[in-house]
Amino acid sequence: MISSVGRLNKPVLYGYYRSSCSWRVRIALALKGIEFEQQAINLIKDGGQQLTEQYKAINPMQQVPALSIDGITLSQSLAIIHYIEETRPEPRLLPADPKQRAQVRMICDIITSGIQPLQNLYVIQKIGTEKVQWAQHFINRGFDALEPILKKTAGQYCVGDEISMADICLVPQVYNAERFKVDMSPFPTMRRINQSLCEIEAFKVSHPSCQPDTPDDLRA
Numbered sequence: 001m002i003s004s005v006g007r008l009n010k011p012v013l014y015g016y017y018r019s020s021c022s023w024r025v026r027i028a029l030a031l032k033g034i035e036f037e038q039q040a041i042n043l044i045k046d047g048g049q050q051l052t053e054q055y056k057a058i059n060p061m062q063q064v065p066a067l068s069i070d071g072i073t074l075s076q077s078l079a080i081i082h083y084i085e086e087t088r089p090e091p092r093l094l095p096a097d098p099k100q101r102a103q104v105r106m107i108c109d110i111i112t113s114g115i116q117p118l119q120n121l122y123v124i125q126k127i128g129t130e131k132v133q134w135a136q137h138f139i140n141r142g143f144d145a146l147e148p149i150l151k152k153t154a155g156q157y158c159v160g161d162e163i164s165m166a167d168i169c170l171v172p173q174v175y176n177a178e179r180f181k182v183d184m185s186p187f188p189t190m191r192r193i194n195q196s197l198c199e200i201e202a203f204k205v206s207h208p209s210c211q212p213d214t215p216d217d218l219r220a
């Protein structure tokens with residue numbers, strides 16, 4: 001296992017406390033036991049600090065997260081998590097079995113391509129009115145697909161009994177669903193897995209309620 005010990009600098013995560021994509025990366029770093037520094041990019045303040053020229057040089061997509069690690073700067077949460085997985089393989093975040101690995105990737109893609117981008121701040125701001133209904137629609141559409149998939153793939157967690165990238169994507173998306181007041185009662189499998197994961201230390205320490213940039217009134 002390559003650890004961050006002995007490396008010149010700690011990785012720097014550019015993120016925002018309640019960005020679900022930033023939270024994914026925080027969970028992965030916590031699960032791997034990698035120490036890192038956080039650089040807060042406030043998505044609201046001053047019209048959005050992600051839109052500054054300074055941040056554009058870090059991530060040309062002007063989104064969080066970005067991670068500076070091992071002398072490179074990466075964006076896109078799953079690309080970041082795959083890099084961490086390949087360079088710091090323990091504990092693994094992809095199952096050994098190819099079918100289960102594919103199932104993990106399928107669940108990740110449903111969330112990271114099929115749900116979250118359609119309900120993120122940028123899209124919600126662009127559509128104007130009916131923001132909540134818009135977000136609820138795309139979250140419900142994705143969750144309607146995820147629930148029967150998880151019924152087949154889940155053990156204790158999304159795929160079998162090992163925590164994987166699918167779980168890293170699930171918990172922040174359920175948090176977003178709760179923010180948008182999505183009725184979770186039709187999704188008992190997701191609720192059960194989410195509850196178990198929320199008890200795990202790596203998910204707790206990375207939660208939006210306890211980050212350096214969490215506003216005082218939202219602190220747990």
Ligand SMILES: O=C(O)/C=C\C(=O)CC(=O)CC(=O)O
Pocket residue numbers: 018019020021043044116119120121122176
């Ligand atoms: O309301 C805010 O404070 C601003 C932005 C977010 O939380 C993050 C998102 O755009 C949603 C997401 O990460 O999926």
